Amino acid sequence: MSNGIVVLAQNNNTTNYVKQAELLAMSLKVTNPNTKISIVTNNVLDIEFTTLFDKVIPIPWNDSAAESDWKIENRWKLYHASPYDKTIIMDTDMLVLQDISSWWNFLEKYKLFFTSKVYTYRGSIANTSYYRKVFEANNLPNLFSGLHYFEKSEEAQEFYHWLELVVNNWQTFYEVFLEGVTRPKHMSIDVCASIVALILDNTSKITNASADFPSFTHMKKNCQDWTDGSNNWQDRVGCYISRNCNIKIGNYAQSGILHYTEDDFLKKSPVIERYRNLINV
Amino acid sequence: MNKTKGAFLIARNNAQIDYVKQAVFLAKRIRKYLDIPTTILTDSVDYLKSTYDETVFDRIIPLEYNPQKNERVYYDGAMYQKQATFNNRSRCQVYDLTPYNETLLLDTDYIISNRLLKNCFNLKDDFLIYKDSTDLAQVRDEQEFKYISDTSVPFYWATCVFFRKTQINEIYFNLLQHIEEEWDHYRRVYQITSGLFRNDFAFSIAIHIMNGFTNGTFAKEMPGKMLYTTDKDVLEFLKDDQMMFLVEKRNYLGEYNALSTKGQTVHVMNKFSLNRIIDKELANE
DSSP, X not given: OOEEEEEEOOOOSSOOHHHHHHHHHHHHHHXXXXXXXXXXXXXXXXXXXXXXXXXXXXXXXXXXXXXXXXXXXXXXXXHHHOOSSEEEEEOSSEEEOSOOHHHHHHHTTOSEEEEOOOXXXXXXXXXXXXXXXXXXXXXXXXXXXXXXXXXXXXXXXXXXXXXXXXXXXXXXXXXXXXXXXXXXXXXXXXXXXXXXXHHHTOHHHHOOTTOOOSOOEEOOGGGSOOXXXXXXXXXXXXXXXXXXXXXXXXXXXXXXXXXXXXXXXXXXXXXXXHHHHHHTO | OOOOEEEEEEEOOOSSOOXXXXXXXXXXXXXXXXXXXXXXXXXXXXXXXXXXXXXXXXXXXXOOOOOOSOEEEEXXXXXXXXXXXXXXXXXXXXXXXXXXXXXXXXXXXXXXXXXXXGGGGGSSOSEEEEOOEEETTOOSOOGGGTBSSTTSOBOOEEEEEEEEOOHHHHHHHHHHHHHHHTXXXXXXXXXXXXXXXXXXXXXXXXXXXXXXXXXXXXXXXXXXXXXXXXXXXXXXXXETTEEEEEEEOTTOTTOEEEEEEESOOEEEOOHHHHHHHHHHHHHHO
């Protein structure tokens, strides 16, 4: 049985997701050198980073997100594109800061697993209400597709078939499952995945509220338990990266998976340079 | 080893507040409710001996008189305030000064009214401190007692701390002394805008460092929860284990709600009203 991480990276006019994925792959090389990672993309990788990836996989069945900015229309294809029997899907704007081999052992028990609680940089459970009003208003299961797992199986395949259906017809499903005033005007893969969990009535089988991990540190600024505002988290707290790529945010040493969320983190911090120096890429 | 245990109080008077009086009052309550001896560290030994019954203390440890420039505002209810010296720079030395193997370090305005803290001595954990707290008024923003600053580390109350003499705790208190000595550096690193040294902040920072700059297990929670009233409330009545407070009313400056407690230990931050109550108590003895 093979296992590995898969990321979907499609650049748009403002964000180089491939660059983010390359950084993620470097972080994985540091903390989990034996874990494979594949990238699903139609963009071209920087030549020096290609060796970080196990496989570079074209987006299957044409690009469903050619006309969109957010590029999430292809997310349902990852089940089919993954070369692994057991796969962890991650957002590209994440860093793996610790050995996560024990997470694979935990996930053995599941055919499909979604993170349902995330953490602040201070290690407390993040209150994501600010960003998840539609979930609360419609009693949707609080799934975070930015970090989830599946094993190639009938159960996972059924979920992904439904996800394809919901993503391709999201306005229709939103009308059925979401109250009018709370209904978003844009498609969200988290909302779509939660609607699928409702349809299949399998939330308790694909989440574990009492498990602290697998999860991630969610750096969206309005879930950090701050009272004072700012435009982004990087203006609110310092971020420090040692030569060994140990990361501190504010006064907190970071571990687990860091979802830094702000693309200019790559420009404002020396994170790329630090990782390149450390693994000699 | 003979496991000695006791409470440790620090009393450094300023021009406005008689902390020695509070310590005498609290020592009696410690004996009554916790049945342990009390040691006092004070820079007013002569005043203590000439004014109060010194026999309430197991030991009196003299401290050199060394007034600080640490000034702060003390309220006496919501409408009245005074500026006074905040002589709080001795707490970090308690590990070296305490005569006990097991020490309960208390602020003199922490009014013991039950036996709950006796449980500290029966627990296996070597360092206990309150993190969770409840404002009796229930109308104020409690964020300032959640983190030492908005983006910084959790707030711990140096008001009430239990520790045993262990190698790890010695490291902790050495670290505390270092933080105190280099306060201007640490308060900037931990995003504290005020230059005023506060023991709560130093204790909190040291715990964070002992935890490896993350959420660790160095400090365990004290039994129960820290109940407090701020100096904008007024202690109006105290008899045995009963207290009656006038607590701030939301959106009505200078107006109060009456609130009674029975059998609850409370941190009474309005030191003026506490001292008025103690005066009455001492007059009745």
